[in-house]
Amino acid sequence: MLRSFLVEFALFLTPFLLYGALLLATKGSVVPEHWSPRALALVAATAVALVVAGLFLFEHGNVAPPGSRYVPAQVKDGVFVPGRFE
Numbered sequence: 001m002l003r004s005f006l007v008e009f010a011l012f013l014t015p016f017l018l019y020g021a022l023l024l025a026t027k028g029s030v031v032p033e034h035w036s037p038r039a040l041a042l043v044a045a046t047a048v049a050l051v052v053a054g055l056f057l058f059e060h061g062n063v064a065p066p067g068s069r070y071v072p073a074q075v076k077d078g079v080f081v082p083g084r085f086e
Contacts, residue, residue: 004058011050015043 019039020030027034064070068085075081 007058008051008054011054012047014050015046019043 023030023034064085071084071086073081073083
């Protein structure tokens with residue numbers, strides 16, 4: 001759960017960090033006077049799109065095949081066997 005949150009948080013922050021790096025490279029500073037409202041809106045929309053795409057792609061891979069049966073996690077002979085679908 002924490003890993004999923006951290007991945008989504010990183011996806012959200014990436015466009016803002018890239019915009020800050022672009023401002024630093026072109027203007028030499030990241031002070032708020034250099035922030036363009038239009039560019040920030042575009043960066044925010046990109047961040048939301050990345051989060052939505054990330055949520056979809058991460059959940060899309062965790063779908064069990066039709067007709068499968070879930071076997072819960074267990075400890076066999078002192079070894080942890082994670083849950084799985086059979």
